[in-house]
Amino acid sequence: xxxxGLRLRKKQQTRTALADAALRLxxxxxxxxxxxxxxxxxxxxxxxxxxxxxxxxxxxxFGTMLDGSDRIRETVTRAPADRPVWDVIWAAYREEAVExxxxxxxxxxxxxxxxxxxxMLARLVESGSAAELALAEALAERLSGNPPGPDGSPPxxxxxxxxxxAPEGYSLLLAVTAGSALRVAMMRWALGTGxxxxxxxxxxxFGALSTGFAATHHP
Amino acid sequence: xxxxGLRLRKKQQTRTALADAALRLxxxxxxxxxxxxxxxxxxxxxxxxxxxxxxxxxxxxFGTMLDGSDRIRETVTRAPADRPVWDVIWAAYREEAVExxxxxxxxxxxxxxxxxxxxMLARLVESGSAAELALAEALAERLSGNPPGPDGSPPxxxxxxxxxxAPEGYSLLLAVTAGSALRVAMMRWALGTGxxxxxxxxxxxFGALSTGFAATHHP
DNA sequence: ATAAAGATTTGCAGGGACTGCAATCAAGAT
DNA sequence: ATCTTGATTGCAGTCCCTGCAAATCTTTAT
Numbered sequence: 002x003x004x005x006g007l008r009l010r011k012k013q014q015t016r017t018a019l020a021d022a023a024l025r026l027x028x029x030x031x032x033x034x035x036x037x038x039x040x041x042x043x044x045x046x047x048x049x050x051x052x053x054x055x056x057x058x059x060x061x062x063f064g065t066m067l068d069g070s071d072r073i074r075e076t077v078t079r080a081p082a083d084r085p086v087w088d089v090i091w092a093a094y095r096e097e098a099v100e101x102x103x104x105x106x107x108x109x110x111x112x113x114x115x116x117x118x119x120x121m122l123a124r125l126v127e128s129g130s131a132a133e134l135a136l137a138e139a140l141a142e143r144l145s146g147n148p149p150g151p152d153g154s155p156p157x158x159x160x161x162x163x164x165x166x167a168p169e170g171y172s173l174l175l176a177v178t179a180g181s182a183l184r185v186a187m188m189r190w191a192l193g194t195g196x197x198x199x200x201x202x203x204x205x206x207f208g209a210l211s212t213g214f215a216a217t218h219h220p
Numbered sequence: 221x222x223x224x225g226l227r228l229r230k231k232q233q234t235r236t237a238l239a240d241a242a243l244r245l246x247x248x249x250x251x252x253x254x255x256x257x258x259x260x261x262x263x264x265x266x267x268x269x270x271x272x273x274x275x276x277x278x279x280x281x282f283g284t285m286l287d288g289s290d291r292i293r294e295t296v297t298r299a300p301a302d303r304p305v306w307d308v309i310w311a312a313y314r315e316e317a318v319e320x321x322x323x324x325x326x327x328x329x330x331x332x333x334x335x336x337x338x339x340m341l342a343r344l345v346e347s348g349s350a351a352e353l354a355l356a357e358a359l360a361e362r363l364s365g366n367p368p369g370p371d372g373s374p375p376x377x378x379x380x381x382x383x384x385x386a387p388e389g390y391s392l393l394l395a396v397t398a399g400s401a402l403r404v405a406m407m408r409w410a411l412g413t414g415x416x417x418x419x420x421x422x423x424x425x426f427g428a429l430s431t432g433f434a435a436t437h438h439p
Numbered sequence: 440a441t442a443a444a445g446a447t448t449t450g451c452a453g454g455g456a457c458t459g460c461a462a463t464c465a466a467g468a469t
Numbered sequence: 470a471t472c473t474t475g476a477t478t479g480c481a482g483t484c485c486c487t488g489c490a491a492a493t494c495t496t497t498a499t
Contacts, residue, residue, distance in 0.1 A: 086433070087433035119346055122349060127341065174401065175436075178400055181399075185396050202389070213430055215430040215432070
């Protein structure tokens with residue numbers, strides 16, 4: 002039997018040491034004013050080891066925010082079938098927001114970095130796109146009227162019961178819009194005065210999208 | 221007097237030669253299977269010259285899609301003040317879509333590249349974010365009830381007439397959502413069967429956002 | 440026509456990101 | 470204590486990208 006307790010602990014340790022150092026240094030000096038060599042030195046490992054943990058420098062700075070793609074998919078597929086779709090998505094993303102706000106310190110630093118460096122903002126979107134894609138799949142399933150299998154997996158091909166004419170397009174729009182709403186909320190939260198909770202801002206954005214933009218006139 | 225006709229023509233020539241070669245090669249082989257050296261060779265210039273035209277390899281592949289940030293801002297600030305905001309944004313982005321669809325060949329190649337390479341998808345977002353930011357500014361102006369100056373420039377600080385409690389947040393949401401809608405439409409258009417026009421898909425997305433998502437129930 | 444002025448292209452040297460390989464080192468099992 | 474396994478590290482090498490200065494080509498002035 003393999004125990005390996007100490008090994009795992011040390012791995013997690015150096016991983017977070019690297020990530021922390023990367024985020025801190027980049028937040029201070031800017032992305033291209035920090036070298037991998039410096040990050041590694043701050044974490045007391047060799048530069049080569051850095052790349053055993055992160056594929057790129059960006060990855061270390063940004064980590065994998067919103068790796069909750071599985072969680073989101075779960076939440077959506079498990080939700081009662083008669084509940085409005087947007088409510089389900091809203092609830093799922095609010096869950097994520099709660100998770101994110103629990104690490105407020107790190108999140109604020111990350112958003113600050115995103116604001117200074119456009120390439121990092123792109124990274125932010127990229128990190129959310131995995132979740133969006135997963136959500137879009139789950140939504141297409143749901144909107145096409147196919148109940149998920151007991152394990153939540155999609156049914157095999159050929160068993161689809163066509164219902165909505167174009168669920169792919171609409172569900173993709175839903176998913177991408179939801180991701181954008183979360184991003185806007187995070188931006189406002191991180192750059193704001195700090196007296197508003199992330200959840201409140203998320204609710205505000207999702208609420209606006211729920212109502213639609215047609216109602217917005219200039220007075 | 222400076223004529224310089226031939227010079228400019230040659231510059232444009234090599235620029236498009238490089239961009240075309242880059243897009244073609246990357247679409248064929250994938251982003252990291254193409255070196256700057258190969259692109260330069262295909263355009264008959266030295267590798268060093270490549271970087272006189274493009275700051276990064278990605279730039280050559282992607283060019284500056286949606287450099288219409290100024291055009292969008294113009295359209296929005298010039299629109300009659302009593303027109304619904306979302307209609308104005310919709311019209312502005314539809315204009316952009318027309319422009320984009322006029323270069324259908326290139327756009328489809330670019331979207332195909334974005335689909336294979338996540339980092340290029342990030343690039344796509346980045347290219348649109350400039351326009352979104354400009355739009356958000358213009359919207360904040362409009363929603364706060366301040367008429368633009370004769371040149372369309374924002375009035376100096378201190379002259380604001382507060383009207384909407386939080387125009388920054390709402391206008392950012394509007395702008396980012398509009399950008400996302402365009403992106404989804406482009407994706408569907410480039411990956412679809414090809415019998416739908418980009419404009420139609422843009423209208424579909426913007427229409428859905430106009431109505432809002434509250435109406436979407438599962439039957 | 441020819442030279443001066445100005446802009447573009449190119450080569451060279453170098454820094455930094457990232458990878459594959461092989462040697463070394465430390466933790467866990469026997 | 471020793472063997473096995475996985476993590477760390479150094480090294481060589483590729484590619485992206487930049488600053489600098491020489492070389493080349495266009496335009497303009499004489």
